[in-house]
Amino acid sequence: MHNLIIYGGTFDPIHNGHIKTAINVQNHFNFEQFIFLPCKIPVLKKKATATAKQRIDMLELAVKNLDQNFEINLSEINRESPSYMVHTLQNFRLELGSELSITLLLGTDSFNQLPQWHNWQQLLTLANLLVIKRCGSDNVVMSEQIKKLLEQHETFDGKTLIRSSHGLIYFYDAGSFNISSSQIRKQLSEGKDPSTYLPEEVAHYIKKHQLYL
Template sequence: MSNLIIFGGTFDPIHNGHINTAINVQNYFHFDRFIFLPCKVPVLKDNAQASTTQRLEMLRLAIEETNKSELHFEIDTREINRETPSYMVTTLEDYRAELGNTIAISLLLGIDAFATLPQWYQWGRLLQLANILVISRPGYQLKSQCLRDLLNEQETYKAKHIQKRAHGLIYQFNAGLYNLSSTAVRAKIKHDDSINSDLPISVGQYIKKNQVYR
């Protein structure tokens, strides 16, 4: 194994925007491992709406439904099992302790999450531990001067660089435009609106059967 990518999130619930983004990223980059990292206590979000067990099961069902072994999708539960709040820098330190300093590790972030980076715990250390693959959105303008400066200093325009370099780079990638959010999906469920196009079939069935978000 020479590289991996980490896709962290609440996944409450996981939806087709998450899955299609992951598929498009992996079809393009072919990382040796693609790790979904559900968090237990989101530091910058309100409390999760579904239980930890439910979120994990929905994530497992969604990955199983893709049914493509070449995508190398897997779930890492270390943050869910952690009793303290989820800090990405701590998780990346764990990976480095396990895998060493030469493997290329990338963190997958949507542009909205990337824009909040200065609010993250010890955010300045993230690029000392990993690369950042940012899912870009046409027309989006970063307001933070420090993030614009960071892009000027650390951005690469060659995809292969984040597959080979251990850390320190930022690459922006257009994985497609999916106008979906877990918040919107939960609102639809509460109002009995159709979610058939928003979720993997098995996830929708699980939510209905178990009355999640009701």
């Protein structure tokens, strides 16, 4: 069965935590396609700080020399309306068919917010969910809706994701990376240097274009 995984986000900016998570996922699962999906207008987040072009530029710089079947899909960032993942997955299905295994990569924070997503109940009819454990995520209290979702869809065999077109949830520890884009933006606005948390070429790009000051 052909398979792909989608990693959506604002990537404002993309940082080493994003990249190392993606590499660790690929080293373990070896998806045929690993798609970075930058969004234009995130519904549940504040407006992006860098422009769409700048975020795409940084994403391209971060992944261009990595041999992990990485690619960038601009369908959401080119959309005029807000980014709803369910619409994106529907478009993937229309284009690629019902037999393909599609997996959506999420952090535990986003996973626990699923009931706030547009038409969230449809997500598992379109894709599997690979949930990346975060620092402190074991202490997060799950809602009853999320608990019920796990009772119905959780699998403890990660290999089944690639063999299933949709409908499964699997938790995976891709490593602990205690950094976020918001922390990096804050450091830059305070005149600090967060280069150790960024791919080298991304750090140079941010400095050259004086972003997040």
